[in-house]
Amino acid sequence: MADYDAIVVGAGLSGSTAAYCMAKAGLSVLVIERGEAVGSKNVTGGRLYSHSLEKIFPGFADSAPVERKIVKERISMMTAESCFTVEFASDRLKNPASASYSVMRANFDPWLAAKAEEAGCDVVCPAVADDLLRDGDKIIGIRAGEDELTSDVVLLADGVNSLLGQKAGMKEELSPHQVAVGCKEIVELPKGAINERFGLNDGEGVAHLFAGTPSNALVGGGFLYTNKDTVSIGLVMTVGGLTTSSLRLPDLMEAFRESAPVKPLLAGGTVVEYAAHLVPEGGLRMIPTLSRDNVLLLGDAAGFCLNLAYTVRGMDYAIASGQLAAETVIEAREKNDFSNAVLSGYVSRLEKSYVLKDMKTHKHAPAFIEHTKRLYKAYPELAANVLADIFTVSGPSRLIIRKTLPKIFKAGPFGLLMDGLKGSRAL
Amino acid sequence: MKKIAVCYKWVLSDTDIRVNEKSRELDLEKSKPQVSEYDRNTLAAGVALKAQAGASAVVGVTCGTVTEGSSKDALSRGPDAVYYLDDAVMASADSSTTSKVLAAMIKNIGDVDVILCSEASSDEFAQQTGPRLAALLGYPSVSGVAAISVAGDSLTLDRKMADGTEVVSVKPPVVISTVPEVKDAPIPSVKDILGAKKKPANALTLAGIGLSADAVKPLFTINSVLAPESKRKVVRLNPEGTSIDDAAKALIKQLSTDGIL
Ligand SMILES: Cc1cc2nc3c(=O)[nH]c(=O)nc-3n(C[C@H](O)[C@H](O)[C@H](O)COP(=O)(O)OP(=O)(O)OC[C@H]3O[C@@H](n4cnc5c(N)ncnc54)[C@H](O)[C@@H]3O)c2cc1C
Numbered sequence: 218m219a220d221y222d223a224i225v226v227g228a229g230l231s232g233s234t235a236a237y238c239m240a241k242a243g244l245s246v247l248v249i250e251r252g253e254a255v256g257s258k259n260v261t262g263g264r265l266y267s268h269s270l271e272k273i274f275p276g277f278a279d280s281a282p283v284e285r286k287i288v289k290e291r292i293s294m295m296t297a298e299s300c301f302t303v304e305f306a307s308d309r310l311k312n313p314a315s316a317s318y319s320v321m322r323a324n325f326d327p328w329l330a331a332k333a334e335e336a337g338c339d340v341v342c343p344a345v346a347d348d349l350l351r352d353g354d355k356i357i358g359i360r361a362g363e364d365e366l367t368s369d370v371v372l373l374a375d376g377v378n379s380l381l382g383q384k385a386g387m388k389e390e391l392s393p394h395q396v397a398v399g400c401k402e403i404v405e406l407p408k409g410a411i412n413e414r415f416g417l418n419d420g421e422g423v424a425h426l427f428a429g430t431p432s433n434a435l436v437g438g439g440f441l442y443t444n445k446d447t448v449s450i451g452l453v454m455t456v457g458g459l460t461t462s463s464l465r466l467p468d469l470m471e472a473f474r475e476s477a478p479v480k481p482l483l484a485g486g487t488v489v490e491y492a493a494h495l496v497p498e499g500g501l502r503m504i505p506t507l508s509r510d511n512v513l514l515l516g517d518a519a520g521f522c523l524n525l526a527y528t529v530r531g532m533d534y535a536i537a538s539g540q541l542a543a544e545t546v547i548e549a550r551e552k553n554d555f556s557n558a559v560l561s562g563y564v565s566r567l568e569k570s571y572v573l574k575d576m577k578t579h580k581h582a583p584a585f586i587e588h589t590k591r592l593y594k595a596y597p598e599l600a601a602n603v604l605a606d607i608f609t610v611s612g613p614s615r616l617i618i619r620k621t622l623p624k625i626f627k628a629g630p631f632g633l634l635m636d637g638l639k640g641s642r643a644l
Numbered sequence: 645m646k647k648i649a650v651c652y653k654w655v656l657s658d659t660d661i662r663v664n665e666k667s668r669e670l671d672l673e674k675s676k677p678q679v680s681e682y683d684r685n686t687l688a689a690g691v692a693l694k695a696q697a698g699a700s701a702v703v704g705v706t707c708g709t710v711t712e713g714s715s716k717d718a719l720s721r722g723p724d725a726v727y728y729l730d731d732a733v734m735a736s737a738d739s740s741t742t743s744k745v746l747a748a749m750i751k752n753i754g755d756v757d758v759i760l761c762s763e764a765s766s767d768e769f770a771q772q773t774g775p776r777l778a779a780l781l782g783y784p785s786v787s788g789v790a791a792i793s794v795a796g797d798s799l800t801l802d803r804k805m806a807d808g809t810e811v812v813s814v815k816p817p818v819v820i821s822t823v824p825e826v827k828d829a830p831i832p833s834v835k836d837i838l839g840a841k842k843k844p845a846n847a848l849t850l851a852g853i854g855l856s857a858d859a860v861k862p863l864f865t866i867n868s869v870l871a872p873e874s875k876r877k878v879v880r881l882n883p884e885g886t887s888i889d890d891a892a893k894a895l896i897k898q899l900s901t902d903g904i905l
Contacts, residue, residue, distance in 0.1 A: 339841070341837045341838065344834045366835075
């Protein structure tokens with residue numbers, strides 16, 4: 218008999234969710250996490266859409282270590298000298314069914330892993346799953362250092378660069394156009410200063426995305442999320458963008474932090490943490506084999522992440538895929554059949570859920586984002602030029618349309634129209 | 645041989661301690677407790693000695709605050725059981741009180757005839773606990789031990805000296821203070837960690853070992869802990885608008901003024 222019903226590799230959001238749901242149903246579960254502490258290796262910009270976790274832990278935000286509820290959205294288009302920002306604040310952002318929260322993984326992941334442990338899972342951290350254990354062709358567990366641990370099913374929730382997914386023959390090695398690179402700094406500021414500077418009440422937060430100069434006018438963008446008493450700022454760039462950039466990622470990060478729109482927001486703050494991480498970005502095309510006999514792929518390891526130029530979304534998909542994987546394994550346990558005949562039910566569950574539906578809806582997004590270079594340079598410049606004309610007065614006035622039309626023609630009206638059309642089908 | 649007791653301390657990890665640059669005070673908020681680095685080696689030595697001497701058991705012993713959280717970590721390092729005393733009054737403990745409590749715990753555990761301590765803990769580094777414990781128990785104290793081997797009913801101990809090694813022979817009961825060379829501490833494996841959950845972690849209380857809160861009052865108080873004064877000059881060579889060339893020139897000038905170039 219195997220040591221466990223299921224072994225989960227990785228105590229990120231997908232792994233811990235799956236582990237919790239399986240243990241709740243009475244399965245014996247081992248979770249292996251290689252970080253020094255759970256969550257210590259994990260990077261996110263910061264926004265968790267709560268709907269996914271709400272299904273598993275109704276009202277979780279009252280007790281989980283979330284930072285702030287996002288009640289204000291800002292998008293800025295930046296050029297070297299200008300910044301055009303739209304802000305949206307609404308009570309509709311507070312609706313529990315669609316609310317989102319800023320989170321810090323170093324706090325949030327341990328909370329979720331503790332839930333799994335309370336439900337009866339063995340969580341071992343730090344420990345690395347080095348390889349899959351096989352009996353002939355059959356995968357029967359994992360190897361961690363000198364230890365061999367066996368299970369009926371192995372859930373690979375080991376993140377974007379899933380080495381075990383490759384060893385299981387379910388994924389290819391990552392290629393540069395399949396991933397973006399994200400980096401992030403955490404800047405400490407007193408809670409009161411954050412409330413004042415961003416116009417927030419206690420517990421409320423802002424999500425602020427930036428296009429244009431932060432990514433050196435290349436494919437990518439900047440983000441800023443307010444936490445309780447820190448602010449997360451960072452950049453996401455495609456590897457393609459980075460290789461053509463005249464500036465390196467750390468320099469861009471520094472320039473972003475020191476830029477006119479951002480600097481006063483963080484004045485007096487101390488950078489207390491720096492992190493960099495890969496983001497899956499191939500979209501639907503990058504989705505690997507999701508199930509085979511005795512193995513399932515979850516979360517980032519399965520490529521369930523959407524990079525929509527200025528924003529990345531992966532945490533709610535990770536959680537949902539964890540839940541669906543658990544449902545599938547529970548069924549396999551009941552039928553005592555861990556072959557792909559039952560485990561492929563995971564794929565049908567994903568297809569019926571928003572996880573794969575979203576990947577399909579946005580299947581053109583990666584190409585659109587990669588190829589529509591105007592998003593990062595021409596449009597921020599256009600916005601800056603038009604608005605500069607509207608708001609700068611140095612003599613006789615002209616009709617706004619007279620001022621703006623030439624700018625739009627300069628930007629290429631046909632391209633703008635095409636991008637609008639393509640974008641509406643991709644994003 | 646009867647039982648081997650290894651004393652270990654649950655200390656704050658020093659990697660996450662931050663220093664407030666202005667006040668030089670330590671910010672401990674981010675640092676998590678862990679088994680003191682030296683004690684990991686001592687635990688490994690205790691486990692090895694049990695095997696070599698055929699002792700009946702090796703147990704971990706600790707006292708302090710939030711020590712309950714230490715048991716899983718300590719047990720994954722090989723002892724058969726741990727005994728911990730977790731009491732808020734221990735927050736101000738010094739070596740005299742710690743050794744008093746450890747001595748009472750060890751008597752309470754009973755049948756212990758070899759006690760291992762690290763030469764010092766990674767936080768206080770007072771180098772007193774082992775010798776004080778020996779005095780309180782009335783056992784011989786051997787310090788600076790870098791190797792332990794069994795010879796009949798005696799132990800042969802290599803003491804590391806500044807310019808050589810002294811080899812001593814001692815019959816238990818004995819308190820041995822070890823230096824890190826005594827044994828490498830392997831990183832606990834998954835099975836070690838899983839096995840730890842099945843081993844007993846026993847909570848002892850001050851009352852249970854016959855000590856009053858008064859008995860653990862420290863004999864001195866710590867007035868302040870400050871980081872060494874930082875000698876950084878904090879000169880910014882590229883204020884707004886300075887070109888890289890000018891900044892580089894300014895840097896060269898600064899470095900030669902400071903006599904570094
Ligand atoms: C800069 C940046 C910004 C982002 N912003 C957002 C955002 O705002 N909103 C959002 O929803 N998503 C965002 N994402 C994406 C999101 O963070 C990921 O989609 C999410 O973390 C995926 O969760 P996961 O559990 O699948 O994987 P991970 O969180 O990566 O967890 C994988 C775990 O597996 C462990 N592991 C790996 N290999 C092994 C092994 N061999 N043995 C043991 N353990 C192992 C790792 O240590 C890790 O803990 C962002 C990502 C980045 C990088």
